[in-house]
Amino acid sequence: DELGEEDKTTVSRARKIEQFLGQNFYVAEKFTGRPGSYVPADETIEAFTRICDGVYDEIPEQAFSGIG
Template structure:
């Protein structure tokens, strides 16, 4: 509810949910016809949704025993800002793998650089 989260947090959360739901809706089409049959707009949405999914895999302390990665804290404001920028397309040029198991957008940018040089 917007009164508990604040307007910006609420808007970003709703947009993230919208993108993920649309991606889910497109998965049957993708499975049957492939990505090539999607409109450019839907291809872009799918790419952003996949970045969002990977970014949701942040290294949490409770998952350390399963992932082997040390948990990290990320400020709420930093998380909201990062998701806002991802869904706005600011990082469309980065590989989706750069968003996997990182704690914040700065780590994603660093990971993208490492991926580019390997």
């Protein structure tokens, strides 16, 4: 089944959110080789809202990996 444009947009945003919420944890640093990061809650909420609102629709999904 082919998705309509609106559904494709929803899926794209959901995939960005999934990547975004994969924050690099300090406790996993020795296993992943990626340094842990801390993002204040207000910044996380703001970015999450912007993703949902389509502000970042033109940015590739991979750019959101581990930044939230």
